[in-house]
Amino acid sequence: MKILVCISHVPDTTSKINFSDNDKKFDSNGVQFIINPHDEFLLTRAMWFKEKQGASITTINVGNASTESTLRKTLAIGADEAIRVNTEATDGFFVAKQLSEVVKNGDYDLILAGKESIDYNGGMVPGMLASILDYNFVNACVGLEIEETAVTAIREIDGGKETLSTNLPLIVGGQKGIVEEKDLRIPNMRGIMMARKKPLHIVEAVSFDATTSSISFEKPPAKSACKLIDPDNLEELVSLLHNEAKVI
DSSP states (O other), rough: OOOEEEEOOOEOOTSEEEEETTTTTTEEETTTEEEEEHHHHHHHHHHHHHHHOOOOEEEEEEEEEHHHHHHHHHHHOOSSSSEEEEEEESHHHHHHHHHHHHHHHTTEEEEEEEETTTTTOOHHHHHHHHHHTTOOEEEEEEEEETTTEEEEEEEEETTTEEEEEEEEEEEEETTTSSGGGGGOOOOHHHHHHHHTTTEEEEEEEOOOOOOOOOOOOOOOOOOOOOOOOTTTTTHHHHHHHTTTTTTO
């Protein structure tokens, strides 16, 4: 089984975010980047298929050379090879189109991706990719078992979970639950050394015009100061909730 794991190169959640060019561009200066957490859960699940069923794993990112450190980390975790599509990721549809060309040429059985990236939270790429390729698709996946070409998947729905049966080839948009945080792999020294010898292929992007552009970014408003009310002064608490917070 050939598995392709889509990897987003995203800012660490502890990073302070700023914008440049009159708030039209994200300012990456001083920002630490990591593997998108949703993608890391899927990569860990792919490693299980590699160890139990002999699957091969390729990771892929659409981005410039700065994303290669993140791809190298996926190789240190245990992926067999990596691909970088050499272009800026402009929007979800553009990324899905670039990924679709790689999938068409690579004959992959299973494409795994986080349900969304934690930078823009678009949640579009896995579904768009499935639509372009006309592949089976399961989103919000928290459980995945494969036997030959038969697939059993569990996904979250409102108020519960749904178990589905489908077949390869398949695209999965997954999240925490498909593995637990305690199961995530931390690269060891041997993995880091081996990652240097594993192939990282650079492919040029297909010509395709982005259909959207960012007009501007803005940070959420700063939180107001917290007011502490004496526990015996319930009248003041009710007044503030009614007149200022307007929640009652």
